[in-house]
Amino acid sequence: MNTLTIDVPPGTLQGAAADSTHSHTLHAVHEAIDQACAQACRAIAPAWPLDRAIAVNPHWSRIGMPVRQVAARMAALGGIQVFPPRSEQQRAWQTGRISPADLALALRQLPQAQAQGITPQQCVEALASPQPVAQLPLLIDVLDNYPLRHHRLSWRQAITHQVSQTCAAYFDAHQADWQPQRAHGLYAFWRDTLQHDQSIGLLMGLPTLGAAVDALPARAEDAERWVLQRLGLPEEVWADYLESVLLTVNGWASWCAYLGWQAGLEGGTDLHLRQLLAIRLAWGVLLLECKDDAASRDAFTALRQAWSIAPQVLRNAEHALRVDEVWQLALEVGYQRELAQRLCSVSGAHVPPQDIEVQAAFCIDVRSEPMRRALEAVWPGIQTLGFAGFFGLPVAYTPLASQARRPQLPGLLAPAIEVTDQVLSADPADRAADGVLQEAASRMRQSRLALADRWQAASRWPGAAFSYVEAVGVGYLGKLGGWLQPRLQERARDDLQGLPARYRAVCRPQLAGLDLDAKVALAARVLHAMGLEQHLAPLVLLVGHGSQSANNAHAAALDCGACCGQTGEVNARSLALLLNDPAVRQGLRGAGVAIPDSTTFMACLHNTTTDEIEGFDLDLLPTPARRRWECLQDVLAHAGDQVRRERAPALQLDPRAPHGALLQQLRRRANDGAQTRPEWGLAGNASFVIAPRHRTQGAALGGRSFLHDYDTDLDGDGSVLELLMTAPMLVTHWINWQYHASTCDPSRLGSGNKVLHNVVGGTLGVFEGNGGDLRIGLSRQSLHDDQRWVHEPLRLTVIIDAPQAAIDAVIAKHAVVRQLLDNGWLHLWRFHKSGFLRYAQGAWSPLLLTNA
Secondary structure: OOOOOOOOOOOOOOOOOOOHHHHHHHHHHHHHHHHHHHHHHHOOOOOOOHHHOOOOOOOHHHOOOOHHHHHHHHHHHHOOOOOOOHHHHHHHHHOOOOOHHHHHHHHHOOHHHHHOOOOHHHHHHHOOOOOOOOOOOOHHHHHOOOOOHHHOOOHHHHHHHHHHHHHHHHHOOOOOOOOOOOOOOHHHHHHHHHHHOOHHHHHOOOOOHHHHHHOOOOOHHHHHHHHHHHHOOOHHHHHHHHHHHHHOOHHHHHHHHHHHHHHHHOOOOOOHHHHHHHHHHHHHHHHHHOOOHHHHHHHHHHHHHHHHOHHHHHHHHHHHOHHHHHHHHHHHHHHHHHHHHHHHOOOOOOOOHHHOOEEEEEEOOOOHHHHHHHHHHHOOOEEEEEEOOOOOOOEEEEOOOOOOOEEOOOOOOOOOEEEEEEEOOOOHHHHHHHHHHHHHHHHHHHHHHHHHHHHHHHOOOOOHHHHHHHHHOHHHHHHHHHHHOOOOOOOOOHHHOOOOHHHHOOEEEEEEOOOHHHHHHHHHHHHHHHOOOOOOOOEEEEEEEEOOOOOOOOHHHHHOOOOOOOOOHHHHHHHHHHHHOHHHHHHHHHOOOOOOOOOEEEEEEEEOOOOEEEEOOHHHOOHHHHHHHHHHHHHHHHHHHHHHHHHHHHHOOOOOOOHHHHHHHHHHHHOOOOOOOOOOOOOOOOEEEEOOHHHOOOOOOOOOEEEEOOOHHHOOOOHHHHHHHHOHHHHHHHHHHHHHHHHHOHHHHOOEOHHHEEEEOOOOEEEEOOOOOOEOOOEHHHOEOOOOEOOOOOOOEEEEOOOHHHHHHHHHHOHHHHHHHHOOOOEEEEEEOOEEEEEEOOEEEEOOOOOO
16 A cells, blocks of 8 residues: 655756755746646636526637647547547438548648648548547556456546536535535535445445545645656656546536636636546555556556657647548538538629618528528518627626626626616606616515525425325326427516516616716617617617527527526616616717607517517607507517528428418427427527628528628728627637537537536536536437438638728737637638638638639
């Protein structure tokens, strides 16, 4: 049995005396360990909780490296695949989805592949072999050498399970009634748990594990130092080894990174990720204590030999994955050719502003592209626009009589403004009593929610499993019946759950805490960013979007891929009230922005499951606007039907079904608790166009394009372009890469089979089954229809209609934008009189897309 002491590997402190020199050297070692741990933690991207789900590029913290280098690191350090699997690329090649012309052009666009001498024939031959990257071992792998180890869980799997169960208990603040002691941190909680849990030692075949736990350092930082010094690895591979350790619990590491991200937005720090790293490191040395000296020496030798050549392994992996980089680009070239052809065929016709009766500003979500196209086809009197989904309001929303404050904007940003529910009567004569109504509504809701909470708590007592159902009786069966026979209810508005109907009608989300000057400045910024400072139609719809599904742990991810998993209702309604405020309009006129008296802003929501558009606060509309909205209903119905028919085949529905029947099928799908695919979400996303609508109007882009309106003539200083390239472009990149990663490696970067999901901690995430790591990313059912992958893993193609100098200025100013472009995380084009120009490594050149 080894003793639990800090062993100093040969050469680290060799010959150092117990004097000031020794102390200084030891301090330097500790400093190097701290820096390596911090570097490993910085490599982990955050994952948002279920109720605030946003799409995240799981490689976000690595965008400072080329994609191919990241692919090599992920394969060698974590067994994670970044490029599409070769089997899928082979299928694309054999079916003609990738043509010989696509492959040839991809090779021409990758000079390093040409320099390496890669030929089309070599690329094709490589598809028949698996990707040749071996994973570097961890200490737990080389120690797990028992002859019958293949008949039980590997130690790697068992440790991941134990750490995951510990984290689930520690971080749960909503699901369990009995909460753990968290005062001393995650590491202390894990150490205490392990001291009292004998089952893990038996499961791993280590009956002496408990004795080893007693000697663990009490502090996480001491555990880091103790383990890393004992391993005796070269200092230059410490950070890589530590990153590899974190990747064994990547789901929980991503959750801890989220806690750190949130703390950073508030100007603070969070230590949970470092403590998780200390836990995983400590596990390795615990296993050492359960091995004899000979086995420990053999393990150290094997580990040090493997990691002594780690830099060479990573370089070889990059070289081996060059072919996969070629195939990734070839897959994209085929899509880009079709996209360019569709955009070049657009007529670019303008509708005179005086002929526009209704303007509809949609979120840029790809699901709005077919709806915008359908509306314009049904009625030329409507003009649609695309705008970033949170409508420029950096808000957090707190529902009436609640403490449940939640952000309503992209996770990249911190809320700066508050929105709360306030009673606002439709008749100005009744508004003197609004304060009294608000107090009454608050009291009523608080009492109802308290009663519901007590009732729900009664079902969670250990002895209540049968008595609860017996007491509820027929009421419980009624709820079950709604699952067995899905109904046709409209989308539920849960923000006001528990509030009597008479109050719901007048309870509206409104900006809080802003004086008039601040409101005017905010309104001016939003109108400028939307390009709506002039030529306003009589009715302007602000159309957010939200999904509808039942029994779906990932429901929030379908609402919005960016805005912390919320629908656009709160933002759209708050903005409409702001822009309709007479005092704000008067202030805008003083600032040179004149909203016509005849113009009314109205909030709406696009239900992306059923493709219906719902209007809000209709009772506040003046008579002309109300009449115009009523006349618009036929247009909305016809456009919705057109989109539903376009979507039907992908959902295995009959596009020839009668209008009412097809709509009922989608409504029933939205209310079906057994439906694993209520809709396809943002699957298929592949491009982002920042340009005036006339650049894309009439082009059938297949619900694969984010469309943001932008007119460079209205952006003299380039500030709007800078905003678009540093906010929406980054958000769409996150969405694109979450879908890419979940498709390329569904077992490590996707959340697995939705049917097997169990929610962890109420909102933290899901397990697939009853354990393993916390699963992040998208479920298989969101990407695959049981026969083929519905999403193609393509990097986002961004196309901008702006002067080259303006685009270059943004790239030069923002390092993150440069990294995304120069390291191959997305493609950038710009409109040009001859077609398109393509950006590559700081230079622009004509886009060459030969016919397939």
